[in-house]
Amino acid sequence: RRLPSSPPTPPKHGACTPRAMDMFQYGSLEQGPMTRRRKAAILCCLGVPYVLAVIALIVALSLPRNDVTDKDTLTLQARFTASVEGLAHGTVVSLSPDGAAQPGGGTSVYYGLPLPSQLDTCLKHLDVDAKPDGSGIYLASFDDTSSEATGGTLATLSVSADPLGGVALLDAVDTDLDIYELSFLDSSSFVGVTQSLEADGTAEVYSGTVGSTGAVSLSAQPPAVLTTGYSLAPAVARLSDASFAVVYYAGATVATRAGYLVGGGPVVSDEVAAVDNTNFTVQAGVVALSASLYAVLYYDGAGSGAGPLVAVPALVAPSGDDGSAPPEVELDGASSATLSAAVTLYFDADRLDDNCAVVAYVDADQNNALVASLLTYDDSFGLQWASTVVLSSGGALVQSETFGFMDIDVTAVAPVTSDAASSFLVYYSDATNSGSLTTTGGKLTTSGELVKSLPDFVVGAPVDLGSTFVWAALSATSDNEALLLSSAEDGDCSSITASAVVVELMPAPFGVVTSGGSAARPSIVFGGRAKEGLSGLTPGKVYFGDTQGRLLESPSYGGYLSFVDGTTYY
DSSP states (O other): OOSEEEEEEEOOOOOOOGGGGGOOSSOOOOHHHHHHHHHHHHHHHHHHHHHHHHHHHHHHHHSOOOSOOOOOOEEEEOOOOOOTTTTTOOOEEEEEEEEEEOOOOOOEEEOOOOOOOSSSSSOOOEEEOOTTTSSOOOEEEEEETTTTSSEEEEOOOOOOSSSGEEEEEEEEOOOOOOEEEEEEOOSEEEEEEEOSSTOOOEEEEEEEEOOOOEEEEEOOOEEEEEEEBEEEEEEEESSSEEEEEEEEEETTEEEEEEEEEEEEEEEOOOOOOEEOOTTEEEEEEEEETTTEEEEEEEEOTTTTTTTEEEEEEEEOOOOOSSSOSSOOEEEOOOGGGHHHEEEEEEEEEEEETTTTEEEEEEEGTTTTTEEEEEEEEETTEEEEEEEEEEEEESOOOOOOOSSSSSOOEEEEEOOOSSSOOOOOOOOOOGGGGGGGGEEEEEEEOSSSOEEESSSSEESSSOTTTTOOOOEEEEEEEEOOOEEEEEEEEEESSEEEEEEEEEEEEEOOOOOOEEEEESSEEEEEEEEEEOOSOTOOOTOOOOOOOOTOOOOEEEESOOOSSBOOSSSSEO
C-alpha cells in the first residue's frame, strides 16, 4: 500500500477527552521479507545492550549500599507543603498536587455535627454554596416558616479546622424574599433566584456580597423580574465571574435567561421559551458548561411520571460593548442530546470542566437507581451523553405521595491547583434504609470514564417517609472539603432535626511520620515496619489514617472503611 503524502492530523480532543488517548499511527501495515530480516537484525543488535544492562543491575544490587532501606523499614525524607514546617511523629501524610508531603490522607466523613442554635430550625428550600476563594466560608439560604418572620434567611457558615469542632455561624440576614437557589459568581458576589408562591407574585433574581469575614449584604439594586404568577423551583448556575444563567417556570412554559451583574445588580436577557409545559409535567434544571454556554435540562413525566432526559445547549453572547446591556441567549435545538433513560423524581448537575458536566438522576428503568452520566459539548457534534455509572442500586430512591426527601444534589470537587474537577459527591435519601440521608461519590478517570469512587456513607438518622420532609443541600470548597446541611421536619415544622456533614477528600496516604531527620524534614515510613516514633500503638491492631493526619485504631480487622467513633467514617 502507498503511504499517504503527509501524516494524518491527530484527533482533536475536547475538555473532557483525556490527553492520554491522543495517539495515532502512521505508516504501512504490510511488511516484506527484506523488512522482516532487517527488523530481526536490528532487534538482535539492540538486545545485546539490554542483556548487559540486566547483568550490571544484578551486580549492583548485590553490592553493599547506604540508603534508607533495611529488611524491615522503608523510609524517606520528604519536602512538605509551604504551609507545613514540621509534623509530629505519627502523623499520616499524603502527596499534595505539587508533589510535596501534606498532613492527612484518604476520605473522612464527619456527620451528625451540631449546627449553631440559630440554624437549628426548619430549613425549608435549603441551598448552600461555597465561597470560591479558599476561605472555607459557605453561604446558605433557607425559609424558616416555623417563625413569624416572612421571607427567607441568608447565613454564612464556616467549618472548624478540625471538623469535629462543628460548624460556626458568621452572619445571618433576614429578607422578604421567597429564596430558593443561589450561586457565587466570584470571591464576593453572589446571585439567587426566588420562587413565586402566589398568583400575583413574581419570580426574581437578586444579588449580594459576602465579605472576607463572612458578612452578608444584599445589593441596593432592585432584583430583576423573571416572570409573574406561580413559578416554583427555579434553578441558577454560574457562567463566569460576572454572568449567570437561570431556568424557571413561566405559566405553561419552561423558560430561560442569562444575566450579568452591573453595578452590583442583576441585568437579565429577554425570556427564551425552552420547553412546552402545558401539562405541567416537566422537571427542568440548568448546568453551566463555559462562560458562553449552558444546557437546559428537562424531562417530561406525562403519563408514567418518567421520561428521557433532554439537554438543549444555550449560547450566550454579549449585546453591548461596555457590558451594561443584557446578554442575548439562543437555544440550539439541533445540537441537543437525549439520554435514553426513564428519569423520574429528581436530577441535578454540576460542571466538571469547560464543556463537561456530570448529571445525577433517578432511573425508573433500573428500579429507581441513582445514576450519574457525563454530558459533553463539541463544536462539531453539539451536546453528547457519554459515560454512565450506577451510584446506588435499584430501589434506593422512592418518594411517597405526600412526604419524603425533597431533592438530590451533586457537587464537583476540584483540586486546589486546578479549575477542573475530577471528583463529585451526591447525596440522596435512601428509602431502602428507612429514608436515611446518604452520600456517595464518583470520579472522571483519565480515560474519560465515570466510575464510583466512594461507598455509600449513611450520614442521617432514619426518618418516616410517610410523615417527614427531608431538606438538604451540598457544596464543595476549592480545597477538597464539602458541606452537607440537612433538616428533617414533619411538614409544619413542629418537630425538627437539623445537622451538618463535612466530607474531606484527599489523596491516599502513603506513609507515617516517624523519628529521625530534622524538624522540617522528618523521616516518613512508607513501607515495612515502623520501629520508632509511633508510641502508643498496639501490635497486631489495624489503624486508619484520617484527613487530619491522625492514626485511629479500628475496632475490627478487614475492609478499607472503618466506623470508628459513632460520628465519623474514615
